[in-house]
Amino acid sequence: MTKIYNIKSFCRITNEKIICDGEIILQKKPDESVSDFLKNIYRKSETNYPKFFKMDLLCKAAFLAAEFISKKENLFETNTALLLSNRGSSWASDKKHAQPIYKEEPAASPAVFVYTLPNIALGEISIRHQLFSENLFLIFDKFSPENLVPYSEQLLMEDKAEKVLAGWVEADENNLDVFIYLVDNKGNTKHTIENITNLYKIK
Amino acid sequence: MSTLKQELKEKIITQLNLEDITIEDLQDDTPLFGDGLGLDSIDALELIVLLDKQYGIKLADPKEGRKVFETIQTMADYIEANRTK
Numbered sequence: 463m464t465k466i467y468n469i470k471s472f473c474r475i476t477n478e479k480i481i482c483d484g485e486i487i488l489q490k491k492p493d494e495s496v497s498d499f500l501k502n503i504y505r506k507s508e509t510n511y512p513k514f515f516k517m518d519l520l521c522k523a524a525f526l527a528a529e530f531i532s533k534k535e536n537l538f539e540t541n542t543a544l545l546l547s548n549r550g551s552s553w554a555s556d557k558k559h560a561q562p563i564y565k566e567e568p569a570a571s572p573a574v575f576v577y578t579l580p581n582i583a584l585g586e587i588s589i590r591h592q593l594f595s596e597n598l599f600l601i602f603d604k605f606s607p608e609n610l611v612p613y614s615e616q617l618l619m620e621d622k623a624e625k626v627l628a629g630w631v632e633a634d635e636n637n638l639d640v641f642i643y644l645v646d647n648k649g650n651t652k653h654t655i656e657n658i659t660n661l662y663k664i665k
Numbered sequence: 666m667s668t669l670k671q672e673l674k675e676k677i678i679t680q681l682n683l684e685d686i687t688i689e690d691l692q693d694d695t696p697l698f699g700d701g702l703g704l705d706s707i708d709a710l711e712l713i714v715l716l717d718k719q720y721g722i723k724l725a726d727p728k729e730g731r732k733v734f735e736t737i738q739t740m741a742d743y744i745e746a747n748r749t750k
Contacts, residue, residue, distance in 0.1 A: 512684075573680075
């Protein structure tokens with residue numbers, strides 16, 4: 463028998479605001495940088511996790527979306543698989559890492575280097591919520607629920623995970639495009655490509 | 666020496682993104698690792714790079730690093746004795 467899966471919770475972060483399950487958490491000020499906006503979201507979350515400040519923008523964005531979802535649907539020590547995706551991989555950190563290497567006196571920062579892979583975002587979420595689950599970071603041309611939906615359901619159907627935290631995370635100094643959602647067998651919104659596409663369209 | 670210690674505190678807070686820490690929080694004898702400031706292994710690498718770039722000191726021996734990076738005071742003492750710029 464085919465099981466029915468639902469979207470239990472979601473979090474959307476754009477250049478304008480952060481919305482979780484339809485509720486606006488914080489609006490971005492017009493002259494606020496992406497970096498400052500993410501720090502203000504962190505403060506709004508009332509989370510005490512100093513390591514947040516060491517993360518790159520991609521990890522900060524993914525971490526915050528997961529944090530707000532976890533406030534409603536506890537992720538801590540659960541069997542929640544992680545399935546994130548984006549277009550630019552860890553491009554912003556790759557660039558930051560490469561620039562000093564090509565200068566007259568080459569010097570790379572170890573703290574920047576550790577973020578030169580997109581799947582570090584999965585690691586940061588896993589460390590925060592003590593997840594020892596399946597995880598995968600995919601690179602697509604654009605947000606692609608056509609791929610995320612079947613992969614998430616496969617993980618659930620094969621009992622590889624009880625829930626899946628899936629979505630899209632793009633973040634650099636000029637752009638924030640984050641949509642992360644929790645797939646579960648509970649909830650009111652069916653886990654379909656159409657519903658996910660509609661939720662992603664929220665700006 | 667006190668100028669160097671002040672400079673070190675500023676650089677460490679900036680370089681290691683210690684956003685919740687102020688210069689006043691960072692005493693000369695606060696342990697940088699463990700129960701003190703709680704720095705990690707990546708921070709240790711950043712401190713090695715900082716010594717090289719800012720003061721021309723190349724730290725090759727990990728055992729030496731353990732002593733040098735105990736506190737702001739031990740770092741300042743080591744820089745004063747070994748700096749090349």
